[in-house]
Amino acid sequence: MNYSNYYEICKQQYEKEGKPPRDSEKEKEFYENPVREFDFMSSTDYREAVESLSHKVKSDFDTNTDTLDDKIMLKHTNIWKFSEEIRNLCNVCVPKLESSMYFCNLYVDKIYIYRTNSLKDRESSYIWHYDNNPLEVVKTIIYLTDVDNEENSPYEYLIDSNNRGVIHPPTRTGPSHWLPAPNNSRVNNIVEALNKTTKPISNKVLGKKGTSCTFNNNAIHRANPLKKGFRDVINIRVKPTLIRPAHFADPKWTTGFEISGVVNPDPTLAWTSLV
Numbered sequence: 451m452n453y454s455n456y457y458e459i460c461k462q463q464y465e466k467e468g469k470p471p472r473d474s475e476k477e478k479e480f481y482e483n484p485v486r487e488f489d490f491m492s493s494t495d496y497r498e499a500v501e502s503l504s505h506k507v508k509s510d511f512d513t514n515t516d517t518l519d520d521k522i523m524l525k526h527t528n529i530w531k532f533s534e535e536i537r538n539l540c541n542v543c544v545p546k547l548e549s550s551m552y553f554c555n556l557y558v559d560k561i562y563i564y565r566t567n568s569l570k571d572r573e574s575s576y577i578w579h580y581d582n583n584p585l586e587v588v589k590t591i592i593y594l595t596d597v598d599n600e601e602n603s604p605y606e607y608l609i610d611s612n613n614r615g616v617i618h619p620p621t622r623t624g625p626s627h628w629l630p631a632p633n634n635s636r637v638n639n640i641v642e643a644l645n646k647t648t649k650p651i652s653n654k655v656l657g658k659k660g661t662s663c664t665f666n667n668n669a670i671h672r673a674n675p676l677k678k679g680f681r682d683v684i685n686i687r688v689k690p691t692l693i694r695p696a697h698f699a700d701p702k703w704t705t706g707f708e709i710s711g712v713v714n715p716d717p718t719l720a721w722t723s724l725v
């Protein structure tokens with residue numbers, strides 16, 4: 451079964467569980483409006499979790515504790531020391547994505563915590579790209595520092611004439627269609643061609659600590675190299691599941707940088723599998 455079929459049965463199951471009747475217009479938005487900026491800041495639990503996590507993460511990055519520096523990003527290698535903050539953030543964010551974006555049950559399969567770097571030349575995630583997992587995989591990036599201006603390494607995504615994110619179709623959709631992406635899913639050429647015809651072509655997400663952006667992993671996006679200050683983030687990735695786990699994120703089914711970002715080709719394994 452591919453991811454889109456599995457997503458469909460997850461939506462059927464969600465409706466059976468007594469959730470509001472399905473609405474095809476809203477469901478279409480999942481693919482047509484692939485980047486959202488939800489406001490989670492009205493939640494006290496969210497604000498407190500962001501505040502607490504931001505101090506702990508800053509301290510670890512400043513002292514190189516539980517970190518891996520690949521010169522592209524400074525990566526945190528021990529996310530579960532923040533399990534309380536992770537639980538509180540997921541308890542605010544994931545239900546919102548279930549009820550406003552996916553209309554199905556979700557679980558968290560990946561959490562990244564990292565600090566961006568100042569690079570001379572763009573490489574890796576600093577180049578326009580799509581992640582090339584199936585379309586039913588969505589990430590939420592939450593700033594753990596103020597990103598007030600373009601020098602603070604804002605997350606950036608490509609937009610169309612309606613100010614909506616732009617998806618690049620992935621080459622991975624399920625067990626029967628699972629191919630590497632051309633040019634390693636880097637698409638500077640596509641963006642540069644647009645640059646000559648349309649303006650503006652992208653949105654940079656600016657805001658105070660706690661500002662978030664939820665994006666389909668195949669929405670064309672990039673990080674910007676740091677020019678001033680530092681930028682720490684937590685990135686929470688979700689996938690549909692037929693059966694909701696007791697809690698959204700868990701070391702049994704949620705990984706960090708230690709395991710590849712490519713999801714399992716089989717969506718039905720959901721949170722029964724580490725990858």
Ligand SMILES: [Fe+2]
Nearest residue numbers: 575580581671
């Ligand atoms: Fe990415």
